[in-house]
Amino acid sequence: MSKNYINPTKVITGVNTRWSYANIWDPKSINGGAPKFSVSLIIPKDDTATVNKIKEAIQSAYEEGQSKLKGNGKTVPALSILKTPLRDGDLERPDDEAYANCYFVNANSASAPGIVDADRQPIIDRSEVYSGVYGRASINFYAFNSNGNKGIACGLNNLQKMKDGEPLGGKSRAEDDFATDTDDDFLA
Helix, strand or coil: CCCCCCCCCEEECCCCCEEEEEEEEEEECCCCCCCEEEEEEEEECCCHHHHHHHHHHHHHHHHHCHHHHHCCCCCCCCHHHCECCCEEHHHHCCCCHHHCCEEEEEEEECCCCEEECCCCCECCCHHHCCCCCEEEEEEEEEEEEECCEEEEEEEEEEEEEEECCCCCCCCCCHHHHCCCCCCCCCCC
16 A cells, blocks of 8 residues: 555544543443443534544445445445434533534544554553543544444544543542642641
8 A cells, every 4th residue: 555545434533622431541341242442532513624524434434335335235225324423412412511512423443542642652641541631533434234233433543632621521630639739738
């Protein structure tokens, strides 16, 4: 494959993508399935560049996966009736303000994603990456046809943390809890 090849099913999200449900250090089993690394990528609706790239990649995955989607049937189902990974946070998560005015994509992988900082240096300290940080994600889209379910899924490749954000899920970070300027003398 030449260096000039551009994979039409691969997307690098914008820097304002927020990570939620970040199971990126240790794989987790969902509903008894094989353990996987996963993250929910929250993409602001005004990040039209990323949203359009995702829509184009889903279309490319649909076109590339027609034989898989057709399966034993006579025709390929229309993309509009298949399960696709780009979802509307306002419709599907109306009670979660982190998803307000955003789309989201759930990405997963059987292998661990590479995780780097803004300078592309590997992040070793697990506390640096948590649900709520902002960063870019390298993801790819592909067709699936499994146990009667057909659609387009999203694979997780790599992650780049760009900046800290308010932790999601109600848990604060130790660094934030003890970042007070005043040293209360609790022995006084």
